[in-house]
Amino acid sequence: MLRTDKFNPYDVIVCGAGHAGCEAALAAARMGLDTLLITGNLDTIAQMSCNPSIGGLAKGNIVREIDALGGEMAVNADATGIQFRVLNSSKGPAVQGPRAQCDKKAYQFRMKEVLERTEKLSVFQAIATELLIDGQKAAGVSTNMGICLYGKTVILTTGTFLKGLMHVGSAKTEGGRMGDFCSRSLSGSLMKAGIELDRLKTGTPARILGKSIDFSLCVPQGGDETPELFAFYDTRESCASSGTRKAESLKDSGKETSSVYEQDKCIREGIAKEDYSDIWKKLSFGDFEGFGKNQILCYETHTTEKTADIIRSNLKRSAMYGGMIHGIGPRYCPSIEDKIVRFADKPTHRLYLEPEGRFSDEWYINGLSTSMPVDVQLEIIRSVTGLERAQMMRPAYAVEYDFAPPTQISNTLESKVVEGLFCAGQINGTSGYEEAAGQGLVAGVNAAAKVLGLRPLVLGRHESYIGTLIDDLSTKGTQEPYRMFTSRAEFRLLLNHNSAELRMFEHAKAYGLVDKDRLSKMQDKLHAVEHWTKRVESDIGLAAKLKRQDIPNPEAIMPAGFLSLPKSARAEVLYRVIFGGYLARELRQIEKMGSLEGVKIPPDMDFAKVSGLRIEAAQKLSKMRPNTIGQASRISGVSPADVNVLAVAVKAFGRRAKKDR
Numbered sequence: 001m002l003r004t005d006k007f008n009p010y011d012v013i014v015c016g017a018g019h020a021g022c023e024a025a026l027a028a029a030r031m032g033l034d035t036l037l038i039t040g041n042l043d044t045i046a047q048m049s050c051n052p053s054i055g056g057l058a059k060g061n062i063v064r065e066i067d068a069l070g071g072e073m074a075v076n077a078d079a080t081g082i083q084f085r086v087l088n089s090s091k092g093p094a095v096q097g098p099r100a101q102c103d104k105k106a107y108q109f110r111m112k113e114v115l116e117r118t119e120k121l122s123v124f125q126a127i128a129t130e131l132l133i134d135g136q137k138a139a140g141v142s143t144n145m146g147i148c149l150y151g152k153t154v155i156l157t158t159g160t161f162l163k164g165l166m167h168v169g170s171a172k173t174e175g176g177r178m179g180d181f182c183s184r185s186l187s188g189s190l191m192k193a194g195i196e197l198d199r200l201k202t203g204t205p206a207r208i209l210g211k212s213i214d215f216s217l218c219v220p221q222g223g224d225e226t227p228e229l230f231a232f233y234d235t236r237e238s239c240a241s242s243g244t245r246k247a248e249s250l251k252d253s254g255k256e257t258s259s260v261y262e263q264d265k266c267i268r269e270g271i272a273k274e275d276y277s278d279i280w281k282k283l284s285f286g287d288f289e290g291f292g293k294n295q296i297l298c299y300e301t302h303t304t305e306k307t308a309d310i311i312r313s314n315l316k317r318s319a320m321y322g323g324m325i326h327g328i329g330p331r332y333c334p335s336i337e338d339k340i341v342r343f344a345d346k347p348t349h350r351l352y353l354e355p356e357g358r359f360s361d362e363w364y365i366n367g368l369s370t371s372m373p374v375d376v377q378l379e380i381i382r383s384v385t386g387l388e389r390a391q392m393m394r395p396a397y398a399v400e401y402d403f404a405p406p407t408q409i410s411n412t413l414e415s416k417v418v419e420g421l422f423c424a425g426q427i428n429g430t431s432g433y434e435e436a437a438g439q440g441l442v443a444g445v446n447a448a449a450k451v452l453g454l455r456p457l458v459l460g461r462h463e464s465y466i467g468t469l470i471d472d473l474s475t476k477g478t479q480e481p482y483r484m485f486t487s488r489a490e491f492r493l494l495l496n497h498n499s500a501e502l503r504m505f506e507h508a509k510a511y512g513l514v515d516k517d518r519l520s521k522m523q524d525k526l527h528a529v530e531h532w533t534k535r536v537e538s539d540i541g542l543a544a545k546l547k548r549q550d551i552p553n554p555e556a557i558m559p560a561g562f563l564s565l566p567k568s569a570r571a572e573v574l575y576r577v578i579f580g581g582y583l584a585r586e587l588r589q590i591e592k593m594g595s596l597e598g599v600k601i602p603p604d605m606d607f608a609k610v611s612g613l614r615i616e617a618a619q620k621l622s623k624m625r626p627n628t629i630g631q632a633s634r635i636s637g638v639s640p641a642d643v644n645v646l647a648v649a650v651k652a653f654g655r656r657a658k659k660d661r
Contacts, residue, residue, distance in 0.1 A: 002036075002124055006140075006150050010036045012447045013151035015128040015141060017045040019433040020425030020440030021157035022111055023071050027444030028155075029121035030070060031512060033451060036149060037115065038141075040127040040161070040181045046076075046111035048433065049160070049177045050204040052104040052356050052364055055230065057087050058484040059434040060097035061465045061497045066437055067231045068504035068522075069445075070513030072114055073437045074230035078291040080106040082358055083298060084227035093496045093575050095486050098228045101298060103357035124149075127181065128156075130189040131421070138420040153447040155422040157440055160202065162187050162402035162427065167319035168395050169373025178397060187402045194417045195404050200481055201320075201327030202431060203335055203369040203398040206377055209391040210361035217386035218299035218353060227292030232501050234566030235521035299353040299386070303336070303368075306383040308347075310376065311340045319371035319398055327400040330431050330481040335369045335398070336380065351384060362393055371398035403429045406473035407624050412456040413443040413470065416625055422447050428473050431481035438466040445511055457511060460597070462491045462590045463503050475626060475634045493579065493586050498571040502526050525569050532562060532573045537580065546578050554578075596643070597630035602653055610649040617642040 003010065012028040014021050017039035025037040039045060054077040055063050067074035081100035088096045115123055126143040131154065133139060140150035161176030161183040174182035187197055315321045318337050320329070329335070334342065339349050352366035368384070370377060374395050381390050406428040408416055413428075415421040424443040425436035445457045459467030468489045473482065486492045495503070505522050508514045514522070536558070537543050546554055554574050555563065562570065576583065607613060607621040617638045626632040629650065633643045 002122065002149075004147050004149060006148070009140065009150035009152050010034050010122075011151065011451045012036070012153050012155065012444070013038065013140060013149055014155045014157060014444070016157035016159055016161070016425070017042075017115070017123070018049075018157060018159045018425060018436060019046060019073065020159075020436035020443070021155070022046050022115060023066065023073065023437045023440035024155045024157060024422075024424055024444035024447070025115065025121055025123075026072055026118060027070070027441045027513065028448040029118050031445065031448040031452070032120060033448045035121045036151065037121065037123045038126045038128060038143065038149065039123070040125070040183070042112070042123070042125045044108065044177075044180060045115065045123075046108040047177070048102070048104045048107060050202075051366060052107075052354060053099060053101050054081075054107075054433060055097060055099040056434075057095065057097040058465055058486045058489070059432060060087070060099055060230070061486075061495055061500065062434040062438045062469070062484060063098070063230045064232075064497045064500035065464050065466050065504055066434075066441055068501040069441055069508055071437065071441045072111065073434070076107060076111050076114070077102055078229045078231050080110055081227075081229075081292065082296045082355065083223040084229065084292050084295065085224050086228045089224075092579075093498065093571070094493045094579075096497065097486075098230055098497060100230065101223075101296070101354055103359070105357050105360070127183055129183075129185045131156075131186070131193060131418070133193055133418060136417075136419055138415075138418050152451050153420045153422065155424060155440075155443045155447055156427055157423075157425045157436070157443075158183060158186070158427045159436075160399050160401040160426055162197075164399055164401045167325055167371045167398045167400070169317055169319060169371070169376070170322070170324065171373070172324070176399065176401060178394060190404065195408060195415065197402045197404055199327035199400055200403050200426075200429060201325055201329040201398055201400045202333075202481055203329065203371060204396060205365040205368040205370070206381060206392050206396040207356065207362050207364055207394040208381065208387065209393055210355065210363050212387075212389050212391040213299075213353065213363065214386045214388065215299055218301045221298040221300050221352065223295035227295065229291055232522075232568060234568060235501065235518045235525060237517065296355055296358065298355070301351050301353060301384055301386045302348040303351065304383055304385060305347055307336075307349075307380055308340050310379050310383055311337055311372075314372060314376045315341070317373050317376060325371065325398055325400055328480045329398070330483060332483055332485075333369070333431070333481075335371060336367070337370060337372070353386075368396065369398075370396045372396070401426070403427050405429065405477050407475070407477040409474055410625075411458050411470055411474045411627060411631065412446045413439060414446060414450070414456075420447075420450065426481075429478040429480075429482050430469070430473070431483050435469055435482070435484055438469060442466060442470065445513070449511070454511070457507060459507070461489065462494060462586075464500075465489055465495055471631070471634070475624065475631050476636055491586050491590065493582050496572075496575055498568045498575065501568070502529060502572065525566065528565055529569050529572050529576070532565065532569075533576045535559075536573065536577050543577055543580075546574065547580075549578060593630060596633060596647075597628050599629040599647065599650060601626060601628060601632065601646075601650055605650070605653060607646075610645065612645040613642055613649070614639070617646075621646070 011033035012035045014025045014037045029035040063074050077100045080103045083101035126145045128141040130142040138154040142148045164176035164182045166173045319325050354364045356362040381387050413422045422443040424439035461468045501522050607618040620637045
């Protein structure tokens, strides 16, 4: 029952039900907190506003970490995935990343049902219009429904909806996403509270009708023969669903069973053998063994010289090049206009045609983002090989939106300006479903921890991509939509995707993020990996053979008992043995840096009074208020000499404080 009583507040209120909001709400509720999730549109919960895919390089590692911390994204992607691939499979494990093409609608519908069936979690359709503050503490939100909702903590996961403005050529429409609403007044409320805002920009390509594509002119892109799923099912009970109820299977209901994906294929071809609702139940909450079967093809194509000519002759009509967009866009994901201008020497650019789902013939053109007018967009699309007769279903557009520069948050994702206010996702300047979901989970845990009086969850750079992401945001900020790459993590050799459960085990245990049975299995896996790593390394001959890396199938020369381990555990043992020397070097570096990370900076320290500290450094430190010397060392404008001066000053500050006591 919805509560509006100021004297009976929710423990956690989450505003926004995108990928960050879903994970934030689930994390808080699964920790036993009374949680309210509000969204402007119940029908677009967990909507994939852009590419219908999850994972990729570094991003896939984040999804694995989310799963290890009890989040839902991994299972949701596996349950609704239609194609699975490991990117960089020819390279070392440290830079590989699992990726899944998902059924766009199935993904959001399944996540919606998970939310609805989670204990301690209420979902309500409303738009937050104002942040309620009691003193300097968040106290809830007022809504467009004329009611106030009160909470001990508030998490903002606003996506692109804060003053969202969409551009299609010279046409402008308010909204955070095509066909959806715009949150106008909340921005003013945040600025009134003292939170600085700025503008960013992102975009998405047009969608086209599959039957209008000439696939014979395109190159098929299939999934991996043996799909790499995101979630760690070796530590789960079969037929469980990450905190949701078990669904009644088709067999239990007395009906004949067959592969759910075979049934999906029949439906797609118009030959429905089973009732749709039964198929949906099994797809959503059935056996994990069904995940990854009957994958669907994607296709590769390319632009042509004609494409470039059309774009060059219409550049002034582009919202970006016509000067109508003021927000800064992502340089790593440029529009097709940017590609043609910046890479004028390239005659063509690769594009990927990706299906949006099993039950739809709508296709996504990966690599053809643009803010051109509709008539020019259609010309561009039909100049692409295989798309000469393409029918556009939705136009491409660019969207500008407000974000809060993330140097205003701590490494717990709590605001430095308003106590009890947490921010996650695109409001912090990031781009991508995975980056948002990882932040959302941490924000949910820390909002719950604040209410419960627990120490906050802070993930280190050496133990997770999520920790690297949050540390980058809170210490360095961002001038453009931030996307995670393996190159951003200086300890990426330690962050391979197979080790996520082992790296996150202590955190999952400390906050009760996974059930006891799974936790026990995670611990057993950790012990097994450690045992087998020592055993193999003690066999000097075997270890030497593995380190040479010239054996096609390393498992073939391992002891028989090794093969009884789960796949992820086997992969981790081999990884630790083969790359042991490199891993040891990174561990020594972490130990060396640990002295800086462990030195806490007093929260009331006056940097302006630190003798020998440069003015620029003192100003940066005063603004960003780092928690440790290690964090201070990563702030732009703080030199190694400044760090040394600061370390001495902190030590002296501690001595004086001790003497005063």
